[in-house]
Amino acid sequence: MKSVSLRLAASQFALALTLAAGVAHADTLTLYTSQPEADATRTVDAFKAANPGTEVQIFRSGTSDLITKLAAEFAAGAPQPDVLLIADAVTMELFKKDGRLLAYPEADVEGIDAEAYDAERTYFGSKLITTGIAYNTAAAEKPAHWNDLLKAEYKDGVVMPSPLYSGAAAFMMSGFSENGDIGWQFYEGLKANDAVTVRGNGAVLKSVAEGEKPYGILVDFMAMNAKAQGSPIEFVFPPEGVPAVTEPVAIMASAKNVDGARRFVDFILSDEGQALARDMGYLPAKASAGRPGWLPEGVEVKVMPIDIKAVAGRIEADKEKFSALFGG
Amino acid sequence: MADAAGRRRGQDHVLTAAVVAIIVVLSLMPMLRLIQEIVLPGGTFSMAAIDRGLANPATLTATLNTLVVGIGGTVLAVVAGTFVALLVALTDMRARNAFVLCFVMPLMIAPQVTALAWLQLFGPASPFLRLLGIAPPLGTRNPLYSPEGIVLLLGIQYAPLVFLLVRAGLRKLPRELVEAARAGGAGWGRVLVSIVLPLMTPSIVAAAALAFVSCVGNFGIPAFLGIPANYLVLPTLIYQRLAGGGPAALGEVAFLSVLIGVIAMAGIVAQEAMSRRRDYRVSSTSLAATPYRLGRWRLPVEVAMWAVILGLLVLPLFGLTLTSLSPGYGIPLSAATATLASYRFVLLEHAASSRAFVNSLALSAGAAAFAVAAALPVAYVVAWGRQKWVRYVNMLVELPYALPGVVLAIAALLLFLRPMPITGLHIYNTVWIILYAYLARFLVLALRPTVSGYHQVDRALEEAAQVTGAGLFTRMRAIIFPLVAPAAMAGGLLIFMTALSELTVSALLWSSGSETIGVVMFSFEQGGDSKYAAALSLITVAITFTLMLGTNLFARHLPSGVLPWRD
Numbered sequence: 054m055k056s057v058s059l060r061l062a063a064s065q066f067a068l069a070l071t072l073a074a075g076v077a078h079a080d081t082l083t084l085y086t087s088q089p090e091a092d093a094t095r096t097v098d099a100f101k102a103a104n105p106g107t108e109v110q111i112f113r114s115g116t117s118d119l120i121t122k123l124a125a126e127f128a129a130g131a132p133q134p135d136v137l138l139i140a141d142a143v144t145m146e147l148f149k150k151d152g153r154l155l156a157y158p159e160a161d162v163e164g165i166d167a168e169a170y171d172a173e174r175t176y177f178g179s180k181l182i183t184t185g186i187a188y189n190t191a192a193a194e195k196p197a198h199w200n201d202l203l204k205a206e207y208k209d210g211v212v213m214p215s216p217l218y219s220g221a222a223a224f225m226m227s228g229f230s231e232n233g234d235i236g237w238q239f240y241e242g243l244k245a246n247d248a249v250t251v252r253g254n255g256a257v258l259k260s261v262a263e264g265e266k267p268y269g270i271l272v273d274f275m276a277m278n279a280k281a282q283g284s285p286i287e288f289v290f291p292p293e294g295v296p297a298v299t300e301p302v303a304i305m306a307s308a309k310n311v312d313g314a315r316r317f318v319d320f321i322l323s324d325e326g327q328a329l330a331r332d333m334g335y336l337p338a339k340a341s342a343g344r345p346g347w348l349p350e351g352v353e354v355k356v357m358p359i360d361i362k363a364v365a366g367r368i369e370a371d372k373e374k375f376s377a378l379f380g381g
Numbered sequence: 382m383a384d385a386a387g388r389r390r391g392q393d394h395v396l397t398a399a400v401v402a403i404i405v406v407l408s409l410m411p412m413l414r415l416i417q418e419i420v421l422p423g424g425t426f427s428m429a430a431i432d433r434g435l436a437n438p439a440t441l442t443a444t445l446n447t448l449v450v451g452i453g454g455t456v457l458a459v460v461a462g463t464f465v466a467l468l469v470a471l472t473d474m475r476a477r478n479a480f481v482l483c484f485v486m487p488l489m490i491a492p493q494v495t496a497l498a499w500l501q502l503f504g505p506a507s508p509f510l511r512l513l514g515i516a517p518p519l520g521t522r523n524p525l526y527s528p529e530g531i532v533l534l535l536g537i538q539y540a541p542l543v544f545l546l547v548r549a550g551l552r553k554l555p556r557e558l559v560e561a562a563r564a565g566g567a568g569w570g571r572v573l574v575s576i577v578l579p580l581m582t583p584s585i586v587a588a589a590a591l592a593f594v595s596c597v598g599n600f601g602i603p604a605f606l607g608i609p610a611n612y613l614v615l616p617t618l619i620y621q622r623l624a625g626g627g628p629a630a631l632g633e634v635a636f637l638s639v640l641i642g643v644i645a646m647a648g649i650v651a652q653e654a655m656s657r658r659r660d661y662r663v664s665s666t667s668l669a670a671t672p673y674r675l676g677r678w679r680l681p682v683e684v685a686m687w688a689v690i691l692g693l694l695v696l697p698l699f700g701l702t703l704t705s706l707s708p709g710y711g712i713p714l715s716a717a718t719a720t721l722a723s724y725r726f727v728l729l730e731h732a733a734s735s736r737a738f739v740n741s742l743a744l745s746a747g748a749a750a751f752a753v754a755a756a757l758p759v760a761y762v763v764a765w766g767r768q769k770w771v772r773y774v775n776m777l778v779e780l781p782y783a784l785p786g787v788v789l790a791i792a793a794l795l796l797f798l799r800p801m802p803i804t805g806l807h808i809y810n811t812v813w814i815i816l817y818a819y820l821a822r823f824l825v826l827a828l829r830p831t832v833s834g835y836h837q838v839d840r841a842l843e844e845a846a847q848v849t850g851a852g853l854f855t856r857m858r859a860i861i862f863p864l865v866a867p868a869a870m871a872g873g874l875l876i877f878m879t880a881l882s883e884l885t886v887s888a889l890l891w892s893s894g895s896e897t898i899g900v901v902m903f904s905f906e907q908g909g910d911s912k913y914a915a916a917l918s919l920i921t922v923a924i925t926f927t928l929m930l931g932t933n934l935f936a937r938h939l940p941s942g943v944l945p946w947r948d
Contacts, residue, residue: 114888120623129794131799218621249522252608262709
């Protein structure tokens with residue numbers, strides 16, 4: 054225990070030094086991100102290698118924890134981060150509306166689909182995380198289309214992340230509702246088929262891979278990484294289109310280190326940053342950066358066009374509708 | 382003489398001031414800061430958050446459901462915990478020390494881990510049911526996805542808490558009374574109903590109140606069982622609002638938290654009312670009474686008790702072990718596929734995990750030590766003080782524990798985001814803000830048992846010392862501490878074990894370098910790496926188990942009853 058208290062004392066001492074010096078590093082960048090831990094570390098390490106001399110302070114957590122922390126910081130009038138890298142554009146729209154984001158008109162968006170970044174250049178999609186259908190290899194059916202999940206053979210067999218708890222699932226719900234071909238009746242059908250909602254994608258993966266439920270609505274990389282490790286799971290991209298969140302990067306209007314934040318955005322959008330996203334098992338925002346190992350050439354991933362602003366406008370009402378339909 | 386009297390009065394004032402300071406800093410400040418966020422968001426008065434909260438039909442549903450599972454879970458925990466405590470304390474069952482050690486271990490397994498283990502056991506993927514050939518077909522709804530399931534797991538989760546408190550109380554059971562009744566021909570049933578249970582009322586009621594507050598504030602179990610069952614309780618509703626509401630949700634969330642606080646307070650008021658109805662003090666700290674001989678029932682009882690351990694401890698741990706050895710989800714585990722790679726990764730390759738061990742152990746031990754030290758004077762004033770207001774003030778201590786951890790974390794963020802006035806100290810983004818939040822949250826776990834400990838002690842001893850001129854601090858050290866130590870230390874142990882697996886508070890407060898075990902585990906889970914999380918969880922359990930066994934070495938130097946797993 055002695056060394057522990059020494060450590061604590063040391064950190065307190067370091068803190069006192071920091072206070073005395075005012076600012077510890079002239080070039081410190083504070084990043085808040087909802088990337089998985091290993092990915093966040095790799096991203097920061099690569100950024101530091103490309104920008105020697107820049108220190109990065111990082112806070113990593115799930116999207117809702119992260120937004121909660123940020124909300125408290127706004128309420129206390131002292132937002133800490135310079136730059137954000139979080140799961141979905143809808144949240145970015147909310148921040149933008151409140152004037153929390155700084156535009157970066159000079160950002161190099163060459164080669165990135167215009168749907169993946171904000172026209173006013175306040176946030177920029179870094180990758181495409183799509184949602185499709187996962188199924189256990191022991192399942193009786195082989196789903197191919199979204200509406201397959203509504204068939205009688207799938208009754209009691211479907212698990213999905215709850216839009217009330219998962220940002221990506223909420224985005225998908227409002228995106229589907231906007232889309233005339235699928236629409237709200239998709240959710241009514243799921244309810245009629247006794248689909249089960251769980252808190253997040255991790256729980257869906259567990260349920261499907263272990264065979265508790267044979268079919269699940271799941272993000273691509275989780276299913277594919279589990280498959281690569283040998284889990285009995287398959288994944289399909291329904292040809293009607295898959296919703297994709299873009300994990301955008303954005304500079305805070307309150308950023309203290311604007312220059313460092315810009316360099317971070319540059320890095321994420323650069324060929325090197327995009328190649329890194331690909332190597333970590335994601336579909337990069339820049340098509341020229343190639344495809345992750347799990348996605349064979351020739352498999353077409355049709356991303357469903359979804360209007361972020363329309364979604365941001367209706368997402369709360371849709372959640373209430375969902376809550377009324379499913380209960381909970 | 383006048384000097385001595387003056388010094389004694391001075392010490393009394395110091396005590397009162399210290400108690401008030403502790404309660405204001407740890408309980409009142411975070412609650413007021415939250416209330417400010419409800420009615421004064423951004424500095425202007427507004428009822429919008431309250432209106433929004435009241436208008437939402439989900440608020441009423443969630444409140445009623447919270448009451449249902451809160452009461453159900455409490456009843457189950459109290460019945461089970463008290464029953465086990467009576468068996469351990471009063472009968473001649475063998476291997477008691479080992480049993481107690483095993484029975485309290487589940488406290489430090491995070492609720493969500495227990496929930497997952499049980500879900501797996503009853504689900505279609507259950508290796509156990511498959512072994513018996515009675516596994517339900519793929520896709521069958523898990524019976525634990527229901528209010529009954531939530532009540533069952535809450536009861537299981539908090540039975541050890543009730544056990545610890547009642548066990549500490551039973552150490553004060555006067556041998557003379559029991560033996561007099563026995564000599565007078567009373568059977569054990571009669572002794573139990575007319576002597577033991579009445580004397581244990583303060584402990585049982587205190588344990589029930591704590592279990593109730595724990596149940597209504599629990600997030601992990603309703604999150605895993607309630608969301609699939611579409612059964613909403615206040616803590617899950619709060620997460621729902623936070624997940625989707627963005628910055629605007631803060632006020633509404635604070636309002637919902639106050640609702641939980643009100644429900645929890647009702648439990649405490651009931652406790653106060655019940656434990657003041659009559660006098661439970663006993664003057665002796667005699668040896669334990671001759672145990673009740675179970676006779677031919679001894680073996681069956683022992684088998685039943687160890688079967689309970691099987692369900693409570695071995696099963697979740699077994700599930701965790703399987704997960705930690707597995708190379709991935711759903712891959713059948715065999716000698717060929719099992720791997721220690723997860724342990725290697727967690728112990729050697731992942732720097733944050735090692736830091737998290739050090740941080741969490743230091744934070745839990747620090748919080749436990751400070752809370753016990755603070756609980757002794759606070760409980761003294763609460764239990765024996767003449768100031769009536771103290772009784773009401775002490776209920777405030779309950780609030781930070783009843784709030785979901787994330788809400789307390791928000792309060793701490795709001796309080797410490799800017800440097801503190803006057804001192805200029807800035808604890809944001811350091812390990813100290815987590816320690817503060819732990820103290821605020823867990824103080825009640827040490828305070829309640831200590832107060833009930835005071836209620837059981839006859840004050841005559843202290844008054845005798847006072848008459849002979851012993852100052853307050855001397856009396857505390859020489860008389861009071863040894864008498865209430867078992868209860869206070871049971872509380873300290875509760876804090877240590879709960880804080881070690883704690884996640885929801887530190888999830889918002891950690892920063893690079895001050896990770897906790899809960900934060901690292903949750904990161905793994907979120908990234909789909911349950912195997913790493915399982916390995917981490919098992920290593921934590923192993924370390925704590927070793928530490929607890931290690932305390933046996935010092936047991937000779939401690940007052941009797943301080944370690945609950947030693948007779």
